[in-house]
Amino acid sequence: MLRNSPADPPAQDAPLYPRDRTRHPPAFTPDYKTAVTRSPRLPLASVKPSLLENTGPRFSVAELGARDNDLLINFAAPGESAIGERILVHGQVRDQSGRPVPETLVEVWQANAGGRYRHRNDTYFAPIDPNFGGCGRVLTDAEGYYEFRTVRPGPYPWENGPNAWRPAHIHFSVFGSGFGQRLITQMYFEGDPLIPLCPILSTLPDEAARDQLVAPLDMNAAIPLDSLAYRFDIVLRGRRSTMFENRPEGN
């Protein structure tokens, strides 16, 4: 007997869809050298998602500060602002079924406009911006939308090869409602000529998957005389929704 309409939201702990690993990078990617010794050799053990994957931590607005999603000022002295191209980054977090993922934690980090990270292990000689921390966080709203203000990060060289450069990118960490949806990824900028040269983006064998990480310029969301905008939509693993006889379909 059909218990729930397919249009109903799934139970919070309904089973996750299997992850389509062909859309993700393999563990062993020799052109990204650090992965060579940090990739499992043995196959992953496939198991049915349990409550350990189907449930996950929830976060509340009270845990965040009012300026946490404004990287222009969240580390700046009063009245000051980060140096660089002012941008707005926004998008919607949905699951594979197209359902918005509300009130989920999105965390971002990035280099400053010169390509330098505020991190004790970054020794690139582009200067630290005293008014830029380079991290932010926000909860999606009831419809899964998020946004933050920042500066466009600069590209920077790294030690993967004699003349290797990272394209401009922003790191994203997203939770979803189940720990099995946990995702860390990177957002790139439409039109960046370094994109096809990047060994990290090239760990993705699938062109459509690579394109999914490139945020288009969004002139409709740009703020005239203030900020350009980029749109980065995020899709997390989906959940089964149809229940038969009180049990998730197919289980």
Place this chain on the structure above:
Amino acid sequence: MPRRSTSLTETPSQTAGPYVHIGLVPAQAGFEIFERNFSNHIAGAGPRIRISGRVFDGIGAPITDVLVESWQADAEGRFDGPGFRGWARAASDFDSGEWVIETVRPGAVAEPGGTVLAPQIGLWIVARGINIGLSTRIYFPEEAAANAADPVLSRVPPHRRGTLLAQKQGVEGDVQGYRFDIVVQGEGETVFFDA
């Protein structure tokens, strides 16, 4: 009624990179920015435990820029127990590679279908050079009967099960210590799950 769902493809993973600390544990990157920070300490009722370990790469070196997150049920086996959030985040020490999580001992979990999961803690591991987060589980050596009945652990080949068992250490105050070292690649490679 036809199903109305659309079918989207999941956003692909990318490595967390060497500067993951900036975004997820800024104090470790070397600065303070947020008023409230997430921690490696889970509050809740029940016996206290401390789990520490290192993550080793394919040449046996500790990965000193690793970040570990954990997710677990409360002492009664509930993931949604009142006032309890069984999630922690720990970055390793940049020199030793040691990470520590302090929490409550999780209880056995009854799944909706009636299956019982042995007490366990889920771990998710990211770092520079790890292209997609690695998932593993910590089980407890003194739970022999529950472990033998666990639907996942019992299906792991016997010679690899040990990689999922914490090693009991001493007691400090009222906190029972455990060690859980992880081998990402090579001899003694930890079992990682696609769940």
